[in-house]
Amino acid sequence: MGRTVIRSADPVFGSAAFHFGPTTRLRSDQIGPRYLLSLLLGLLALPVQLALAGPAAPRQAASAESKPLTALQGKLLAAPDKCPILKMDGKDQPLSANTPYLLHTLQDKRLADREVRVDGRMQPEGLFQVEFLYTIHDGKLYRVRYFCKICNIEAIEPGNCVCCQQPTELQEIPVTEDQK
Secondary structure: OOOOEEEEEEOOOEEEEEEEOOOOOOOHHHOOHHHHHHHHHHHHHHHHHHHHHOOOOOOOOOHHHHOOOEEEEEEEEOOOOOOOEEEEOOEEEEEEEOOHHHHHHHOOHHHOOEEEEEEEEEOOOOOEEEEEEEEEEOOEEEEEEEEEOOOOEEEOOOOEOOOOOOEOEEEEEEOOHHHO
């Protein structure tokens, strides 16, 4: 279990450079003046580089993210591989989603013709971009999830269980006041 020191030619620090193994400690007689000078200059240059870089620019929120969410309520008209529609008082509102799994949930045939509430933002092209989806029963909100009872795994979109490949069950979980 000796220490490994390899001596090789180095174009920056002269003819000899040392590459040390993980258990080798650097001895003072192995450190040359050029190494110390370059280390010192590098440490002195760091504050200058940071000062020239200036303060970090504050993050600006996207204009769409700064708008408050709008809630729409109606009957979900869902069809696989088609744009989901929210039917509200005779008006049809096309829906989109900010994530693929939410779009797949909106397209789930098990949610077709259900009373739902969607929270999101109106887009310039006329679509309502959904960020949150709730089903409504007797005036109460329910969160939608997909669950495999065999594997005890919760999924975020319809489809087969990632473990046993059996179809997941649509479940509606009551939303508490602090979750709204």
